[in-house]
Amino acid sequence: MVENIRNRxxxxxxxxxxxxxxxxxxxxxxxxxxGNIIFTSISKSSSSFFVVxxxxxxxxxxxxxxxxxxxxxxxxxxxxxxLGLPSAYLFARYxxxxxxxxxxxxxxxFVMPTLVVAAAFSALIGSQGWINTLLMNIFxxxxxxxxxxxxxxxxxxxxxxxxxxxxxRIVGDxxxxxxxxxxxxxxxxxxxxxxxxxxxxxxxxxxxxxxxxILVFIFDFxxxxxxxxxxxxxxxxxxxxIYYQTIGxxxxxxxxxxxxxxxFFTLLLTIIYTRLSNKISKPLSLTSTKSSQNKLxxxxxxxxxxxxxxxxxxxxxxxxxxLIVKSFVSSYYIDHSINNHLFTLDFYRELSINxxxxxxxxxxxxxxxxxxxxxTLTVLFSLAIGLPAAYNFSRxxxxxxxxxxxxxxxxxxxxxxxxxxxxxxxTFNKSPLNLRASPIIIPIAHTLIALPFVVRIxxxxxxxxxxxxxxxxxxxxxxxxxxxxxIEYPIISKAIIVAATFAxxxxxxxxxxxxxxxxxEYTTIPVLIxxxxxxxxxLNYGQAMALSTLLMVIVVxxxxxxxxxxxxxxxxx
Amino acid sequence: MPGLQINNIHKDFVDKNILNGITFYQKPGEIIVxxxxxxxxxxxxxxxxxxxxxxxxxxxYWNRKLMNHIPVHERxxxxxxxxxxLFPHMNVFDNIAFGLRMKRIPKDELxxxxxxxxxxxxxxxxxxxxxxxxxxxxxxRVAFARSLAPRPxxxxxxxxxxxxDRRLKDQLxxxxxxxxxKTKQTTIYVTHDQEEAFSLADIVIILNHGRIVQRDTxxxxxxxxxxxxxxxxxxxxxxxxxxxxxxxxxTIVKTPFGEFKINKHPRLTKESNFVLFRPDRFYIGKDSKIxxxxxxxxxxxxxxxxxxxxxVNQHNLALDVPTQFMSxxxxxxxIQISFDPDKTIQILTE
Numbered sequence: 001m002v003e004n005i006r007n008r009x010x011x012x013x014x015x016x017x018x019x020x021x022x023x024x025x026x027x028x029x030x031x032x033x034x035g036n037i038i039f040t041s042i043s044k045s046s047s048s049f050f051v052v053x054x055x056x057x058x059x060x061x062x063x064x065x066x067x068x069x070x071x072x073x074x075x076x077x078x079x080x081x082x083l084g085l086p087s088a089y090l091f092a093r094y095x096x097x098x099x100x101x102x103x104x105x106x107x108x109x110f111v112m113p114t115l116v117v118a119a120a121f122s123a124l125i126g127s128q129g130w131i132n133t134l135l136m137n138i139f140x141x142x143x144x145x146x147x148x149x150x151x152x153x154x155x156x157x158x159x160x161x162x163x164x165x166x167x168x169r170i171v172g173d174x175x176x177x178x179x180x181x182x183x184x185x186x187x188x189x190x191x192x193x194x195x196x197x198x199x200x201x202x203x204x205x206x207x208x209x210x211x212x213x214i215l216v217f218i219f220d221f222x223x224x225x226x227x228x229x230x231x232x233x234x235x236x237x238x239x240x241x242i243y244y245q246t247i248g249x250x251x252x253x254x255x256x257x258x259x260x261x262x263x264f265f266t267l268l269l270t271i272i273y274t275r276l277s278n279k280i281s282k283p284l285s286l287t288s289t290k291s292s293q294n295k296l297x298x299x300x301x302x303x304x305x306x307x308x309x310x311x312x313x314x315x316x317x318x319x320x321x322x323l324i325v326k327s328f329v330s331s332y333y334i335d336h337s338i339n340n341h342l343f344t345l346d347f348y349r350e351l352s353i354n355x356x357x358x359x360x361x362x363x364x365x366x367x368x369x370x371x372x373x374x375x376t377l378t379v380l381f382s383l384a385i386g387l388p389a390a391y392n393f394s395r396x397x398x399x400x401x402x403x404x405x406x407x408x409x410x411x412x413x414x415x416x417x418x419x420x421x422x423x424x425x426x427t428f429n430k431s432p433l434n435l436r437a438s439p440i441i442i443p444i445a446h447t448l449i450a451l452p453f454v455v456r457i458x459x460x461x462x463x464x465x466x467x468x469x470x471x472x473x474x475x476x477x478x479x480x481x482x483x484x485x486x487i488e489y490p491i492i493s494k495a496i497i498v499a500a501t502f503a504x505x506x507x508x509x510x511x512x513x514x515x516x517x518x519x520x521e522y523t524t525i526p527v528l529i530x531x532x533x534x535x536x537x538x539l540n541y542g543q544a545m546a547l548s549t550l551l552m553v554i555v556v557x558x559x560x561x562x563x564x565x566x567x568x569x570x571x572x573x
Numbered sequence: 574m575p576g577l578q579i580n581n582i583h584k585d586f587v588d589k590n591i592l593n594g595i596t597f598y599q600k601p602g603e604i605i606v607x608x609x610x611x612x613x614x615x616x617x618x619x620x621x622x623x624x625x626x627x628x629x630x631x632x633x634y635w636n637r638k639l640m641n642h643i644p645v646h647e648r649x650x651x652x653x654x655x656x657x658x659l660f661p662h663m664n665v666f667d668n669i670a671f672g673l674r675m676k677r678i679p680k681d682e683l684x685x686x687x688x689x690x691x692x693x694x695x696x697x698x699x700x701x702x703x704x705x706x707x708x709x710x711x712x713x714r715v716a717f718a719r720s721l722a723p724r725p726x727x728x729x730x731x732x733x734x735x736x737x738d739r740r741l742k743d744q745l746x747x748x749x750x751x752x753x754x755k756t757k758q759t760t761i762y763v764t765h766d767q768e769e770a771f772s773l774a775d776i777v778i779i780l781n782h783g784r785i786v787q788r789d790t791x792x793x794x795x796x797x798x799x800x801x802x803x804x805x806x807x808x809x810x811x812x813x814x815x816x817x818x819x820x821x822x823x824t825i826v827k828t829p830f831g832e833f834k835i836n837k838h839p840r841l842t843k844e845s846n847f848v849l850f851r852p853d854r855f856y857i858g859k860d861s862k863i864x865x866x867x868x869x870x871x872x873x874x875x876x877x878x879x880x881x882x883x884x885v886n887q888h889n890l891a892l893d894v895p896t897q898f899m900s901x902x903x904x905x906x907x908i909q910i911s912f913d914p915d916k917t918i919q920i921l922t923e
Binding site: 179181182184185186187188189190191192195196199200203204295297 | 587620623624625644645646647649650651652654656658659660661662671672675676719720723
């Protein structure tokens with residue numbers, strides 16, 4: 001009896017201990033900064049919240065920004081659906097050679113850092129981009145003919161590039177599990193082709209379309225790096241405005257109010273999304289995808305597939321390839337007089353040279369080192385916090401505390417990185433938590449962003465180690481150490497590598513929060529790319545291309561590691 | 574001729590031959606059961622008749638009208654799918670009413686027809702139920718009701734009881750049969766289960782590798798299987814290659830168990846080179862015409878009868894003997910069995 005009580009209290013203590021680290025982290029680094037944003041917007045200034053709100057909303061400029069945020073997000077979402085839905089149909093209903101490869105390929109943009117994407121589109125459609133260079137050569141013109149940088153078109157293209165995969169995965173996966181017999185059944189019962197689509201197919205896949213569209217809208221709504229670089233000064237979203245208000249004008253109350261407005265909408269949309277995504281996880285009349293997919297036989301279907309695949313592949317690969325090539329080609333190429341060397345490694349060589357002899361400017365190689373250190377720290381932190389949390393969820397998933405903690409840990413996923421950075425700035429600027437000047441603040445911010453992914457990867461893996469598995473091993477004669485070595489470790493280690501890779505690539509590419517928190521002496525790769533891109537000159541541009549290519553290679557290696565271990569589908573949201 | 578005429582239907586999928594010259598005729602009101610192993614082309618045949626799949630060759634006539642180019646939704650045929658294909662976003666009522674709505678049946682008539690059907694299949698008070706909350710048997714009923722509601726001229730059922738357990742199956746077959754006979758519904762029923770086929774069919778069509786291998790009444794098929802395939806499919810396993818010689822009115826068959834004289838078999842052809850010893854027509858002891866000595870190597874009790882495996886001349890013979898009046902022979906014991914060649918031996922083509 002006494003033994004029993006003691007065991008129970010040890011168990012409770014263990015649970016409490018596991019629960020303590022993640023909750024404490026979340027409390028200090030998520031809720032405290034957010035409380036502070038609200039607090040700042042209400043009382044930091046002499047006027048009350050509503051006065052600030054009114055001032056913010058009465059500014060023509062900011063009203064324009066809010067309007068534009070909605071406008072570009074709506075337009076991007078619609079255009080993404082225009083390409084995404086036929087693609088989803090192709091993936092759902094047809095089986096063809098290289099399908100899984102193209103699926104992975106279309107998922108690639110989703111993990112690309114925004115700065116790489118911005119640089120890649122600039123390399124394709126910007127004034128120094130390939131299409132323009134080609135046109136200038138054809139027409140022998142000295143002035144740029146096509147320059148899409150700093151246009152709405154560039155922003156829209158980049159958003160389509162990013163989010164088509166979301167439509168393909170959410171709608172396509174759902175559609176492929178929907179039995180094609182449902183449509184046949186409607187037809188046998190007297191519905192013609194159109195009626196069978198209107199009464200059966202569309203109502204059934206509507207929740208998936210809406211869920212995917214809302215998710216795309218949220219991402220477009222809070223888009224930062226793409227807008228900052230491809231939009232230029234002419235186009236600002238709320239996210240960009242928060243950044244300018246914080247960094248440029250140091251108008252923290254206005255930034256905080258804007259954050260709150262943005263947070264209100266993202267939260268609203270996230271709630272709708274969660275509702276819908278629960279609805280689409282409800283089992284329908286599902287079939288195995290094998291029976292629902294046809295080979296491309298008819299000419300019509302081959303033509304359809306050809307067009308869609310061409311669009312998908314060129315949208316995905318053209319910008320990225322342009323980027324790589326641009327980083328190796330001297331842009332003197334445009335000028336016919338000095339057309340002597342095309343291929344060059346100059347931009348990569350320049351990365352280690354501090355040309356400006358400036359004290360505050362560190363050479364790119366330092367930034368690369370800093371990025372690696374931050375990423376390593378992010379991996380360590382997110383595993384240190386994610387493992388106990390995941391262990392807790394996998395063992396005691398049904399207890400009350402975990403049921404609260406689980407969705408809370410996912411919150412950073414729906415929070416904009418710039419807002420997070422703002423929260424950090426106004427919170428950790430005084431003792432006892434004066435981290436503002438400390439470089440450690442950046443890996444902490446990255447950990448917050450990576451944590452939802454890490455926990456989502458680790459929990460199912462830990463859950464798959466059922467106590468029965470260990471029992472079975474023990475009965476077969478394995479000692480506790482051997483049980484760990486041969487059963488638990490092999491199962492967890494894969495998941496840990498995947499989670500670590502994820503955390504690593506997220507940290508390497510993170511821009512929004514870093515842009516606000518970074519200090520000149522500890523610049524990261526994305527921040528440096530941004531600086532190079534915003535400066536004039538072929539050398540700066542070339543170095544931006546070289547750095548972006550490096551970052552892309554790192555992310556692709558990460559993707560390959562994840563795909564090889566095949567634990568997680570990148571499209572699982 | 575009114576009814577369904579299927580003429581020389583061929584169908585290949587990619588590089589696989591599915592149907593190879595299917596021809597048959599169905600009278601109005603008749604229940605035809607298409608029986609065959611999985612992969613024999615049964616479902617494809619239904620899909621072609623329904624219009625969901627186009628045949629490569631051949632014609633489908635309904636009441637002398639060529640149907641090949643009539644679109645699915647204008648054929649007025651019903652098809653109940655193997656996994657039911659109930660619309661998950663509609664309740665029971667809306668599922669059943671779907672076909673009537675497509676026909677633009679007026680509201681009053683639609684309601685009374687759905688009520689009538691719901692009464693018929695015994696699902697009263699289920700109208701508002703969510704499809705996803707139904708049990709397997711309930712789903713089966715709703716799917717059946719849905720295909721029956723628009724009064725299809727021809728009803729096709731694709732393994733409608735496939736996923737259900739034996740007891741529920743037996744019950745539903747009886748109900749199904751009652752409804753189909755009461756409404757004089759012309760029906761094609763596809764299954765791989767011979768019990769289902771025999772208890773339901775006016776005519777059984779046996780399909781193998783896309784060909785019709787036998788078409789007959791259930792009783793004829795069971796008593797006179799035409800080929801080794803049909804015999805094996807019906808579970809009649811004592812099939813042996815034999816040399817068959819004609820002599821006047823009788824026939825000599827040379828089997829592993831000796832030469833026997835039997836009356837000329839109606840189905841005898843030049844390709845006939847197998848014989849079947851019907852397992853249910855043997856006797857323990859030497860009461861019948863021919864007696865064989867054998868060793869019991871296995872016996873399994875199956876309620877009404879008992880299956881014995883007996884080794885005679887290095888070959889195994891399976892016997893189904895009734896258990897009511899005798900004790901079951903022990904394993905590893907020598908026994909005598911006897912039979913009447915005319916009743917027990919049947920000649921088969923391969």
